Amino acid sequence: MKGISHTLISYLAAAVFLLAIWWGLALLLELPIVPTPDKVFVRLTDVFARDILEHAAYSLWRIAAGLGLAVCIGYPLGVIMGYFRQADRFLSPVVYLTYPIPKIALLPILMLLAGVGELSKILMIFLIIVFQVVVAVRDAIRTLPEERYYPLYSLGASLGQIFRFVILPASLPKFITAIRVAMATAVSVLFFTETFGTQYGMGYYIMDAWLRVNYLEMYAGILVLSVMGLLLFGIIDCFEHVACLWQRK
Template sequence: MSSNGKWQGALYGFGLVIILWQAVAWLLKIPIIPTPGAVFVNIADIFANQMQVHVVSSLGRILKGIFIAIGLGVPLGFLMGYFEKLDKIFSPLVYFTYPIPKIALLPIVMLLFGLGEASKLIMIVLIVIFQIIITSRDAVKNIPAQVFRSLQSLGAGRWQMFREIIIPASLAEVLTATRLALGTAVSVLFFTETFGTEYGMGYFIMDAWMRVNYLDMYAGIVVLSFMGFCLFIVVDIAEKYYCSWR
């Protein structure tokens, strides 16, 4: 799909959500479902003074968690895909732990690492890293063997194999796995930010709910959704730049 087509699809989806939201607000006419216009005006009023610090905190946690997961998961996945012995050692562990609902580990993580930043970053990494490991490993395994033999015949070493073949051939799949994992990571971040913190979009939304301030609550939901959308766009831009051959 072209860039124009993606943007048109995004605008169409955004417009459809706004229309449905407005229709429900008009039909029900209850305080717990304010109109989109009222929510957007509220965002403009409170963003700079009240919401900005929460957005920065949440965005920082997501970016740190994603970078840690990529930094650990991609090299391990590449090594598992290239070296059969490493794959036999680590694949059973990955397959055993990957299906475990990571959110169920939150109490254990918080008991071990406290209620601060560490536990939130660890939860994001746990959510993202397994999909990145598996995708990176499978991307390497799907590279035809003759591609490696061709470079080996020219005297290439293992580092050249990774630099010239594995990394370029697998990058698109890694970015796709990152894009798919982002949505789950944002959801988990929202949940973890309701514990042991005063900053973050999860805290902001739940605090507004507890104060029965529905405009602020919906404003937080909209901003959190927009933040996730922007992260998706960043991954799309990176894919277009680094994987233009696709």
């Protein structure tokens, strides 16, 4: 409980610091394109329930669907590549040849194949996250010395038991780190994809406000998008706190 309170205080202090910088820049520049935070917050309270909440829900759904798909495919694939060396020799070249491709460059292809609707946006999030999950999980398992498995082999442990007691604890920290690193990129790319073929999502809302020269709503959307990112990172940290208890000992 004490650690949680310290974390909240540190985040609050960082928020106050950033708001102070924003306020100072707004007063210094005195431009309509840089309003003061108080005006943005007032506008945010007016439009949040009416407009922004629906757009935020669409964005969160796309991130959750892409993340879920990446975990369901990437984690088992990483385990297979890390535990079975022959599978790694076959699959590693495929991963290494496709991983460096800028995923945003694939957006036109995804839109041609999957349309401009939800599927192409979810697949884009999936492609950003899945490779980092595969590589992180594989590397975490490959760092384990083979001697770690010998006691379980001698006791007749099944593959499921080896996964539960050795592979899963060894791979979880790097797996969570990979998700954390990929999440920031995923949110950024989602903003870009939501400017095409949709009328819902925070990317669409922010760009629409910009085109309407409504800077207060534009900044309100940016604030909500930032809070969404903070919420996602907070969820990941909470999951790590619960799933990796041994790291706190």
